Amino acid sequence: MSSDTTPTPTPTPPGQRAKPKPPMSRLMRLSLRAVDWATDATRRADGTLNRLALSVLDPRVPAFSSPCRGVASRDVVLHPPTRLRARLFYPSAAAGGKDERSPPPQPLPVIVFFHGGGFAFLSAASAAYDAACRRIARYASAAVLSVDYRRAPEHRCPAAYDDGIAALRYLDDPKNHGGGAGAAANFAAPSAAPGVDSPAFPPVLLAIGGYDPLQDWQRRYAEMLRGKGKDVRVFEYPNAIHAFYVFPAFDDGRDLMIRIAEFVAESAAGSGGSE
Template identity: 55%
Template sequence: MIVFFHGGGFAFLSAASPAYDAAYCRIARYASAAVLSVDYCRAPEHQFPAPYDDGLAALRFLDDPRNHPPLLPLDVAHCYVAGDSAGGNIAHHVARRYALDPASFRNVRLRGLVAIQPFFGGEERTDSELPLLENRSMGKDVRVAEYPDAIHAFYVFLFPVFEDTRDFIIRIAEFVAESAPAAAASEQP
């Protein structure tokens, strides 16, 4: 299960934007995972922390099996949050909020965060960010994929446009598959 937050500078686009919809389909197909795209509240009509609240509400929605489609089994015990640009920021903050009280979730277990070109603000590190630089992974597996010739949000374009798109989608799928249960991983093509 991948819970995805679209980009758009916290103010533009939506979960139903055609480019994002196509990207979700590619991610779902390559990762063999369900993708829930969150249509979070956007500025200027909604102030912070509304997008973070919406993200945590999406996890709480998934936590209740009564909300799952009857013919679609969802493995929320192996859940990832993902997002790009502003959505990467939201995914990060939703993961942090989840980590403050994971016991409040009966079924959802976050296994990872996919932050795609996340937007975090200015060029200079804040005082609160500086202590984190030394222990950035904090005991977690951290991977960085760099595409120096790519443009922002390159992966939402179809494969023929950017060769890096396919590679990037495959890297997301591998990241999700590596922490999936052994039985599920062996069933994947």
């Protein structure tokens, strides 16, 4: 959708020059316009979505138990009553050698990932987000749990948020560390997600693109956390669009992957190896 690709243009105030378009190749601009067209074409006038058309324009890519560029993946069920699923990505070394059933030599940090799409479009199995999670897992040497949360309009708010909490509870349950997803990647047990006012609230890495229409909200979020004494590290990418990390052609996307890897390594070291 438009908010996940190119920013929505806003009127230029009198006396001010219009901001130039973000730097990118012509092919990338055409690709983003194609995504916008597909999004608009599958949205009905009454606000519902044509899921059948979406399944054609956004086909689900399969998980691969065999490593692909050093990262394997598998789909897991997080909450049977709601049929909540997720895709788990893990570095191939975590499989303990050639036999993927053997446990890894040490627990992995785990990153919980929520794909974009305005809570209505795309999925954990969308090609762009599948590839992005593979890159994160590879760069950060971490397990990535991409939550396939329920989407609107079929599932009203707060269904997606409930699914996010269910994913964290799944990770916090010790029985899931040695079986299920843990059979492929034994991740370190996370603490239950604390509230913003909790002293246990973890450090935050926030990447802000200069062409992201949501950047003002992101900065307000950082200011709110800092006002509460939380550790927030902000990385500014002046030429970046919304969700730029999904596009490997952007140098800023590769830089962010490196920042994420450093951030995860520091967090794991600071917590004694658990995330």
